[in-house]
Amino acid sequence: MSGIKLKHDGWLVIADGEKALFLRNEGDEVYPNLEVFRELEHANPPDREQSADKPGRLSNGGNGTHRSSVQETDWHRVEKQRFAKEVADRLHKRALNGRFSQLVVVAPPTVLGDMRKEWNKTVRERIVAEVAKDLTHHPVHEIEKLVLN
Numbered sequence: 001m002s003g004i005k006l007k008h009d010g011w012l013v014i015a016d017g018e019k020a021l022f023l024r025n026e027g028d029e030v031y032p033n034l035e036v037f038r039e040l041e042h043a044n045p046p047d048r049e050q051s052a053d054k055p056g057r058l059s060n061g062g063n064g065t066h067r068s069s070v071q072e073t074d075w076h077r078v079e080k081q082r083f084a085k086e087v088a089d090r091l092h093k094r095a096l097n098g099r100f101s102q103l104v105v106v107a108p109p110t111v112l113g114d115m116r117k118e119w120n121k122t123v124r125e126r127i128v129a130e131v132a133k134d135l136t137h138h139p140v141h142e143i144e145k146l147v148l149n
Contacts, residue, residue, distance in 0.1 A: 004129045004148055005029040010102035013087065014143065016136040017080030017111045018042050020087045023140065024100075025148075032148040034140050040090075042083040081114045088118030095122040106131040106147060 006012060006025045012034060014021040020040040027033030084107075094100060103123070107115060109132045119127075135143050 002129075002131065002147055002149070004104055004131075006032060006104055006128070006148055007102050009100065010104070010128070011100040012104045012106065012143070012147065013091065014135050015084065015087050015105070015107045015111055015115065016134050017083055017108070017114075019136045020083075021136060023143070032144050034144050034148075036140060040083075040087070042079065042086070080111060084111055084114035085118045088115050088123070091123050092120055095126055101126060103127050104129045104131070104147065106133055106135050106143075108132065108134045 006029065008025055008028045010025045012023040012025070014023070018041065021036055022038035022040075023034040024037050025032050026035050091103070095103075103126045105112065105115065105127060112130060112132050116130075131147060133146075135146065138146070
């Protein structure tokens with residue numbers, strides 16, 4: 001039981017870096033009734049399918065005796081960051097248009113952190129709660145119980 005209260009027409013966004021659900025509270029603070037009004041999905045295959053090369057290697061000095069590997073870019077993680085930015089941008093546009101006055105954001109800790117970096121003042125002012133969990137694959141009635149009761 002989280003104790004988070006979301007007014008009528010308040011928004012709840014559930015995201016995991018590949019999927020985002022936008023829900024609106026059609027009920028009230030006491031009897032929430034979440035309805036999905038938008039769903040975004042972002043194709044993001046595992047990193048092994050996105051990267052083609054082995055990690056690079058560097059030599060130390062002219063004699064070439066010391067070699068170390070160079071960290072390869074994690075393209076899967078980059079795409080999650082890109083998707084978090086896309087979700088944050090959508091929230092910004094909707095906040096500027098006055099589409100919501102309250103927002104609850106639920107996402108795994110790393111995705112939540114990525115989204116926080118992208119939120120501007122307009123969105124931040126409307127956030128009433130952040131929950132660091134992955135609930136994208138839960139049915140709406142469970143999300144209501146886990147987040148709003």
